[in-house]
Amino acid sequence: MQDGTEIRRTEFLATDDLQTLLDELQSQGYRTVGPTIDQGAIIYDEIESVDDLPRGWTDRQEAGKYRLEERDDDAFFGYVVGPHSWKRFLFPAAVTVATAERTDQGWQMRTPDHDAPRYAFLGVRACELAAMRVQDRVFLEGAFVDPIYQQRRDRAFIVAVNCTQAAATCFCTSMNTGPRCNSGFDLALTEISGGFIIESGSDDGDDILERLPTQPAEDALLDQAESARQQAVDQITKKMDTDGIRDLLMQNLDHPRWDDVATRCLSCTNCTMVCPTCFCSSVSEVSDLTGDHVERQRQWDSCFNIDFSYMNGGVVRNGIRSRYRQWLTHKLATWHDQFDTSGCVGCGRCITWCPVEIDLTEEVAAIRQSTTDKAPERTDEDDAP
Amino acid sequence: MTSAAACSATDPWLAHSVTIDRVIPETPGVATYDFVFTDDNVGGRYSFLPGQFNMLYLPGVGEVAISISGNPADRSKLPHTIRVAGNVTQELARLGEGGSLGLRGPFGASWPLADCAGMDVVLVAGGIGLAPLRPAIYDLLANRDRYGRLTLLYGSRTPAGLLYTDEYEQWRARGLDIQTTVDRTTDHWKGNVGVVTTLLERLTLPRPENTALMTCGPEVMMWYTIQSARECGFRDDNLYVSLERNMNCAVGLCGHCQFGPEFICKDGPVFRYDRVTSILKVDDL
Numbered sequence: 277m278q279d280g281t282e283i284r285r286t287e288f289l290a291t292d293d294l295q296t297l298l299d300e301l302q303s304q305g306y307r308t309v310g311p312t313i314d315q316g317a318i319i320y321d322e323i324e325s326v327d328d329l330p331r332g333w334t335d336r337q338e339a340g341k342y343r344l345e346e347r348d349d350d351a352f353f354g355y356v357v358g359p360h361s362w363k364r365f366l367f368p369a370a371v372t373v374a375t376a377e378r379t380d381q382g383w384q385m386r387t388p389d390h391d392a393p394r395y396a397f398l399g400v401r402a403c404e405l406a407a408m409r410v411q412d413r414v415f416l417e418g419a420f421v422d423p424i425y426q427q428r429r430d431r432a433f434i435v436a437v438n439c440t441q442a443a444a445t446c447f448c449t450s451m452n453t454g455p456r457c458n459s460g461f462d463l464a465l466t467e468i469s470g471g472f473i474i475e476s477g478s479d480d481g482d483d484i485l486e487r488l489p490t491q492p493a494e495d496a497l498l499d500q501a502e503s504a505r506q507q508a509v510d511q512i513t514k515k516m517d518t519d520g521i522r523d524l525l526m527q528n529l530d531h532p533r534w535d536d537v538a539t540r541c542l543s544c545t546n547c548t549m550v551c552p553t554c555f556c557s558s559v560s561e562v563s564d565l566t567g568d569h570v571e572r573q574r575q576w577d578s579c580f581n582i583d584f585s586y587m588n589g590g591v592v593r594n595g596i597r598s599r600y601r602q603w604l605t606h607k608l609a610t611w612h613d614q615f616d617t618s619g620c621v622g623c624g625r626c627i628t629w630c631p632v633e634i635d636l637t638e639e640v641a642a643i644r645q646s647t648t649d650k651a652p653e654r655t656d657e658d659d660a661p
Numbered sequence: 662m663t664s665a666a667a668c669s670a671t672d673p674w675l676a677h678s679v680t681i682d683r684v685i686p687e688t689p690g691v692a693t694y695d696f697v698f699t700d701d702n703v704g705g706r707y708s709f710l711p712g713q714f715n716m717l718y719l720p721g722v723g724e725v726a727i728s729i730s731g732n733p734a735d736r737s738k739l740p741h742t743i744r745v746a747g748n749v750t751q752e753l754a755r756l757g758e759g760g761s762l763g764l765r766g767p768f769g770a771s772w773p774l775a776d777c778a779g780m781d782v783v784l785v786a787g788g789i790g791l792a793p794l795r796p797a798i799y800d801l802l803a804n805r806d807r808y809g810r811l812t813l814l815y816g817s818r819t820p821a822g823l824l825y826t827d828e829y830e831q832w833r834a835r836g837l838d839i840q841t842t843v844d845r846t847t848d849h850w851k852g853n854v855g856v857v858t859t860l861l862e863r864l865t866l867p868r869p870e871n872t873a874l875m876t877c878g879p880e881v882m883m884w885y886t887i888q889s890a891r892e893c894g895f896r897d898d899n900l901y902v903s904l905e906r907n908m909n910c911a912v913g914l915c916g917h918c919q920f921g922p923e924f925i926c927k928d929g930p931v932f933r934y935d936r937v938t939s940i941l942k943v944d945d946l
């Protein structure tokens with residue numbers, strides 16, 4: 277995997293040859309993971325062949341709603357994003373981080389030799405590439421490195437897919453994360469009629485591309501790809517004004533809007549589970565029957581769980597108001613302090629999967645609105661010398 | 662504030678095997694546990710700074726964050742002063758001397774002792790909050806000539822709750838002014854009664870603008886201490902607090918200990934007051 281990708285080669289791959297990409301990846305030892313339909317949603321799972329892909333299906337999304345619909349064409353990647361994100365493969369929902377064994381000399385602790393599969397991810401969208409970069413900062417670029425994430429990330433091969441349509445919940449353009457895949461991939465596809473424009477962005481990508489039965493990407497095909505990508509841009513209607521958002525939120529920790537959202541939010545944790553950047557976890561003890569062998573299991577946790585902030589026999593965030601505020605201010609404000617980036621990539625999952633249709637962009641807009649109502653906007657005269 | 666590298670550079674989840682060497686009962690429900698590493702090599706490499714903490718791990722029971730309460734210069738001991746609070750601390754008390762457990766650390770930012778050279782230093786502790794300050798006391802007294810006046814103001818709910826009382830005489834002899842106070846008095850108590858901030862307000866401070874204050878105790882106590890100190894003329898950038906939140910990984914990867922923009926485990930637990938001023942009094946943050 278290469279970062280700071282520059283597109284090195286651009287070719288055309290015919291629809292009927294998409295399977296050769298999977299074959300090539302599998303023959304190089306990768307476990308191929310991609311979109312597939314399960315229980316009425318497009319999720320990410322291991323796939324064997326292109327027949328597992330959600331060909332001819334699309335997803336329709338709005339706040340609190342998600343449904344699959346048949347397309348009037350045979351597009352492989354004619355959907356947006358579903359409830360899964362790639363974090364489930366890089367930062368597994370449950371994993372053993374350490375073990376303890378009772379011996380005659382007392383407890384012996386070990387960390388397992390992680391031997392993660394080499395995954396090839398097929399269908400990574402621009403916002404998801406951005407989400408990986410966000411989690412890289414969390415797990416790899418601080419004082420301590422998470423060895424589990426590191427190994428999985430290092431080994432992964434990424435086939436990105438440029439969006440050619442957008443959902444009503446998408447706002448990647450506001451977060452500067454998409455919809456175009458500019459970097460962070462080995463290969464990137466743009467689906468057009470009859471096939472794909474395929475770009476390589478790394479040595480590994482070049483290597484695979486070399487082996488595929490591609491044809492030259494003629495100008496007419498490139499134009500088609502460009503307008504397919506433009507269609508996604510044109511379809512994005514949701515916006516979030518991120519101007520000064522850190523200070524806006526941190527200066528409004530006592531805003532009445534937090535009370536308002538607390539009457540709606542169920543603290544169900546859905547938003548944190550579907551979010552591709554949320555990284556909170558808890559370790560629990562799993563003993564065998566003898567109690568002599570213990571595994572320390574790390575599981576995804578959520579700031580919406582009540583005991584998440586347990587301390588001294590009490591709970592710090594003992595109300596939905598403070599838990600929602602923690603989630604939103606972390607995502608959009610304090611993430612900047614901690615990791616020098618926003619914690620939100622604008623994928624819209626938390627909006628779609630919220631059972632009560634809470635939309636973070638509206639919560640932010642409400643807070644912004646009330647503060648601009650109070651403080652009149654700067655006029656041109658303020659700028660006069 | 663500086664922090665030493667943790668003893669396991671490779672995997673933050675690797676705990677080292679330690680044995681409880683000695684248990685020293687301190688006050689009701691509180692004892693000091695001295696640990697030795699099973700592997701001498703690990704013990705030989707281990708060092709900590711005043712104010713840092715370890716994660717103590719009881720397999721099958723759980724893991725807790727505990728400050729190191731010993732002398733950073735004395736490599737032969739690694740004491741932790743622990744109050745029985747719930748599952749893990751109870752089980753630790755039951756283990757007793759010879760018991761085996763795991764230890765990860767040291768973690769977190771330390772008291773800024775090096776930055777206080779030439780200054781007067783006031784330590785303000787409440788209850789078990791003296792434990793993470795004791796390494797600072799050892800360090801200050803070991804380098805006594807580097808500092809001006811050294812004062813410890815220590816409050817406890819009851820006289821029986823005062824920690825390390827048998828060391829006070831020696832500390833006083835070496836140049837630490839110690840004043841104690843209790844919330845509730847008992848028959849034999851002849852000392853101060855009242856909150857620890859009254860001790861601070863009564864203190865003669867020849868040069869408050871050149872005096873550092875480090876405090877550890879219940880959050881409200883620290884808050885009022887800081888407010889008194891500011892009224893006494895301390896500068897915000899000379900005030901330090903040690904904060905506590907739920908701790909799971911201790912290395913900034915699990916999200917539990919967040920306090921606004923801060924991770925208590927790696928940005929703290931010791932913070933300069935002006936870094937956390939704006940968030941200290943936000944409800945339920």
Ligand SMILES: Cc1cc2nc3c(=O)[nH]c(=O)nc-3n(C[C@H](O)[C@H](O)[C@H](O)COP(=O)(O)OP(=O)(O)OC[C@H]3O[C@@H](n4cnc5c(N)ncnc54)[C@H](O)[C@@H]3O)c2cc1C
Pocket residue numbers: 586587588589714723724725726727728729741742743744745746747748749750751789792793904905906907908909930
């Ligand atoms: C940086 C730091 C330093 C500390 N230093 C000391 C010290 O020197 N001496 C001392 O007696 N105590 C100290 N504590 C508090 C100590 O960590 C808790 O009292 C202890 O975790 C309680 O665990 P328990 O299982 O006995 O109690 P329970 O109430 O049964 O707690 C259940 C579980 O909650 C989890 N938990 C995580 N963080 C906390 C927390 N902050 N408080 C309570 N539970 C928590 C633990 O996994 C714990 O096992 C410190 C805490 C922090 C954050």
Ligand code: SF4
Pocket residue numbers: 547550551552553607619620621622623624625626627636
């Ligand atoms: S906060 Fe919502 S929109 Fe932003 S990255 Fe997470 S799930 Fe996507």
Ligand code: SF4
Pocket residue numbers: 540541542543544545546547548580626629630631632633634
């Ligand atoms: S915002 Fe919605 S998805 Fe998130 S916890 Fe609240 S109810 Fe659940």
